[in-house]
Amino acid sequence: MKLQFLGTGSGMPSKQRNVSGLALVLPKVTWLVDCGEGTQHQMLYTKVKPRKVTAVWVTHLHGDHMFGLPGFLSTRSALDGTDPLTVYGPKGLKKWLEATLRVTGSHLGYELNVIEFTDGDTFEQDGHKITVRKLEHRFPSYGFRVTGPEKPGTLRVDRVRELGIPSGPIYKTIKEQERFEYEGKWYDSKEYVTEPTPGKIVAILGDTTPCENARLLAEGADLLVHEATFMESEQPLARKYGHSTTREATTLAKASAVGQLIVTHISARYVGREEEFEQEVVSDFPSSLVATDFLEYTVGD
Numbered sequence: 386m387k388l389q390f391l392g393t394g395s396g397m398p399s400k401q402r403n404v405s406g407l408a409l410v411l412p413k414v415t416w417l418v419d420c421g422e423g424t425q426h427q428m429l430y431t432k433v434k435p436r437k438v439t440a441v442w443v444t445h446l447h448g449d450h451m452f453g454l455p456g457f458l459s460t461r462s463a464l465d466g467t468d469p470l471t472v473y474g475p476k477g478l479k480k481w482l483e484a485t486l487r488v489t490g491s492h493l494g495y496e497l498n499v500i501e502f503t504d505g506d507t508f509e510q511d512g513h514k515i516t517v518r519k520l521e522h523r524f525p526s527y528g529f530r531v532t533g534p535e536k537p538g539t540l541r542v543d544r545v546r547e548l549g550i551p552s553g554p555i556y557k558t559i560k561e562q563e564r565f566e567y568e569g570k571w572y573d574s575k576e577y578v579t580e581p582t583p584g585k586i587v588a589i590l591g592d593t594t595p596c597e598n599a600r601l602l603a604e605g606a607d608l609l610v611h612e613a614t615f616m617e618s619e620q621p622l623a624r625k626y627g628h629s630t631t632r633e634a635t636t637l638a639k640a641s642a643v644g645q646l647i648v649t650h651i652s653a654r655y656v657g658r659e660e661e662f663e664q665e666v667v668s669d670f671p672s673s674l675v676a677t678d679f680l681e682y683t684v685g686d
């Protein structure tokens with residue numbers, strides 16, 4: 386999985402950061418997580434192709450996370466995108482999106498499905514499992530735990546050769562079948578294949594204050610993408626507006642034993658204070674990055 390950050394600011398766009406937008410590039414398709422105003426403009430500076438986007442996951446219905454959606458959907462159609470697309474989001478998204486497309490006379494050249502989720506829902510798409518959890522914000526906001534597909538074990542060639550089996554089509558049979566036969570004798574394939582490798586886990590949180598569901602989403606994740614709208618000294622502001630601080634993000638990362646933390650949704654008040662902001666994050670959790678627009682990060686192979 387590769388993440389391409391398209392917008393890493395909060396509330397409104399600035400010259401340094403656009404509002405929320407993130408592309409999750411999978412082996413065959415691409416998903417978007419949030420689609421704030423201008424997201425499709427940001428794509429023009431990346432390799433993200435609108436026609437390859439098959440799903441959009443909206444964390445919540447605040448404008449800085451979804452006002453770019455109608456424009457993106459229309460552009461995808463204008464670029465001859467014909468594959469179906471599914472938009473997932475909280476209750477109210479379907480009504481808003483249908484009204485917007487209808488009132489603006491927007492006609493899409495592909496099948497659009499809108500699925501409204503709730504806390505605890507799980508989905509399977511493109512070999513990935515997505516778990517949805519409700520977070521704590523001033524407005525219903527959600528986070529996602531994306532678990533990639535398990536990688537099959539590899540053939541233990543040394544053990545196979547001990548049986549006198551030469552390389553050939555039977556190697557494929559051993560890897561794919563529970564049992565195999567050689568010279569009239571049957572063997573359990575698991576004895577000759579390494580254990581499968583668990584799929585990589587990425588947790589992506591919408592706007593939130595610290596809460597139990599955030600911990601459930603983040604637990605043991607290879608990567609946690611967490612908002613950090615404010616520095617720790619402005620914790621009262623964070624609480625007033627339903628956001629998290631740098632220290633609250635790093636505290637969750639440490640408690641959840643995540644492999645990597647990337648903080649995003651950063652207030653424009655820190656323009657010119659980037660080094661100070663980054664130092665507060667990295668000093669508390671060294672395996673951290675402060676997201677910038679167009680940052681790419683790959684999880685796994």
